[in-house]
Amino acid sequence: MSCQLKVVDLNCLPPAEEILGAKESAFFKTLRFPKRRTEWLGGRLALKDLVQQATGAAKKEIEILPQTSGKPLLFVGGKPSSLAFSITHSHGFAVAGLSSEGTFLGIDLEKIAHRIDAWAKDFFHPTELTGTDDTFLTALWTQKEALVKVLGTGLSLNSYDVRCVNGGAEFYGAAWTAYQKIGCPALEIETWELVPGFMFTQAVGKINPVIL
Numbered sequence: 164m165s166c167q168l169k170v171v172d173l174n175c176l177p178p179a180e181e182i183l184g185a186k187e188s189a190f191f192k193t194l195r196f197p198k199r200r201t202e203w204l205g206g207r208l209a210l211k212d213l214v215q216q217a218t219g220a221a222k223k224e225i226e227i228l229p230q231t232s233g234k235p236l237l238f239v240g241g242k243p244s245s246l247a248f249s250i251t252h253s254h255g256f257a258v259a260g261l262s263s264e265g266t267f268l269g270i271d272l273e274k275i276a277h278r279i280d281a282w283a284k285d286f287f288h289p290t291e292l293t294g295t296d297d298t299f300l301t302a303l304w305t306q307k308e309a310l311v312k313v314l315g316t317g318l319s320l321n322s323y324d325v326r327c328v329n330g331g332a333e334f335y336g337a338a339w340t341a342y343q344k345i346g347c348p349a350l351e352i353e354t355w356e357l358v359p360g361f362m363f364t365q366a367v368g369k370i371n372p373v374i375l
Contacts, residue, residue: 164266166268166365167217169209170358171257173201182208184226205257206250212259214239217246234315247367249312256358260365267348267368269312271305274361286322293329298362302354303327313350313366314341327352333364346370 179191186206194200211222213255218225218239227250231350237244247262260270263285275295277297291303306327311320316338324338334342348368 164231165262166367167213167261168272168357168365169259169261170213171205171209171212171259173205173252173255173257176201176204176208182211182222184223186224186228190229191283194275200297201366202240203258206252207352209257209259210250210261211236212246212250213259214244214246216260217302218244234317245370249309249365251308253361258357258363262367265369267313267345267350267366269309269314269366270364271308271312272357272361272363273301273305274307288323288326288330289327302362304366305362306330306354309352309364310350313348313368314338314345316341330354335367 164361179188183191191200191203194203206240207227210227211225214220214225214237215222220239224240227235229235230239237246237248239276245264247268249260249267249268250257251270251272253272254274256272258270258272260268262268275298278300281299283292289304296302307322307325310325310327320338321336324334324336326333326335332352348370350368352364352366354362354364
């Protein structure tokens, strides 16, 4: 299952008025903190570049609007789009992913960094901890975050309920319920160093057709 990616350097963003539609601009003005504004704008720019390539629409005709659930909606020319997408950002970079209709997509980018042992024990189930070095734990975190984005639940889940063991997804409790709700798509998880010093994961899912 393929996924198109776009990486944006947050230090090289165009003015917001050049890329945002009217509704996006109104929301952008409500963001108080410069870091949040920059990350939000960079993510939108990355995704708009991909959608523009896929549809030919102008950037201002492409809008990514928030929902109360936390997962945004994509509109092209004022109409909802069924293209699968995901956005992530970390330490000066934003990344967007775009996949075809009928798929589920989650991506996550994280800077490789040392974290205390208590952090790993709090967020990862013992079955996930097949390694302990900083690169492994950062990669594992991106896998878990990408899977949560596929489920579309935001941060409401217990981290133990979403597990990535040896590159495969496992769901329990509320996460299993959410996975069933989206149709139990077959998932492909890929993790690599997308930007030097940053681990990245894309999780792409597709519902297998029922053959009668």
